[in-house]
Amino acid sequence: MTDVYQSLLHQAGFKSLAGADEAGRGACAGPLVAAAVILGTDIPSGLDDSKRLSPARRETLFDAILAAAMAVKIVTIEPADCDRLGVQKANLEALLRAVNGLQPAADFALIDGFAVSGLACPSLGLWKGDQVVQSISAASIVAKVHRDRLMIELAEKYPGYGFETHKGYATASHQRALERLGPCPQHRLSYANVAAVAATSQSSEHPCASSSKVVG
Numbered sequence: 001m002t003d004v005y006q007s008l009l010h011q012a013g014f015k016s017l018a019g020a021d022e023a024g025r026g027a028c029a030g031p032l033v034a035a036a037v038i039l040g041t042d043i044p045s046g047l048d049d050s051k052r053l054s055p056a057r058r059e060t061l062f063d064a065i066l067a068a069a070m071a072v073k074i075v076t077i078e079p080a081d082c083d084r085l086g087v088q089k090a091n092l093e094a095l096l097r098a099v100n101g102l103q104p105a106a107d108f109a110l111i112d113g114f115a116v117s118g119l120a121c122p123s124l125g126l127w128k129g130d131q132v133v134q135s136i137s138a139a140s141i142v143a144k145v146h147r148d149r150l151m152i153e154l155a156e157k158y159p160g161y162g163f164e165t166h167k168g169y170a171t172a173s174h175q176r177a178l179e180r181l182g183p184c185p186q187h188r189l190s191y192a193n194v195a196a197v198a199a200t201s202q203s204s205e206h207p208c209a210s211s212s213k214v215v216g
Helices: 004-011 055-068 079-085 087-100 134-157 172-181 192-200
Strands: 017-023 032-038 071-077 108-112 123-126
Touching (some): 004 108, 017 087, 032 087, 055 134, 071 087, 071 134, 079 087, 087 108, 108 134
Parallel strands (some): 108 123
Antiparallel strands (some): 017 032, 032 071
């Protein structure tokens, strides 16, 4: 990947460049995860948008990024907070906390998709930035792998939903499990498909359903 943006910023005098991205924005279950990464001079080869990489390749790059990066910060926003804030505000909050939480701090941030206000450094939001900026690609991979691992752990805590397979996204198999079992505490009740099932599953004997309520 030829990183024109980072090259130009380095030429402009910015030395510590962060990339930031999120994973799980569109999922109807599980947390939203954001990551910010400052790459060092030893940049892992093969960085790309995490969605364009195989799971095995993402895992390999995840370890390589953590070993080589100058700084990495991961932020998790729980499902209830995604409901409370709304997914867009939760997304921006996660990206803000990820970039501002980097140690050492960045002096410029490149963020996938959105401009984020309140950052401690200048920044630029880039559409499909995870495909053209190495540090954003790295952040995309870190956020995706971290979230996938969390969803595999949640599959053991909440069996039957298939979180280990669909990672909380609204697939047909997930919807069937949701309708059969009712929502669990990891479901985002502000999502229409979850809210519709929650409204009809209040009397379910499934242990997850007892904690469900529709948020207004």
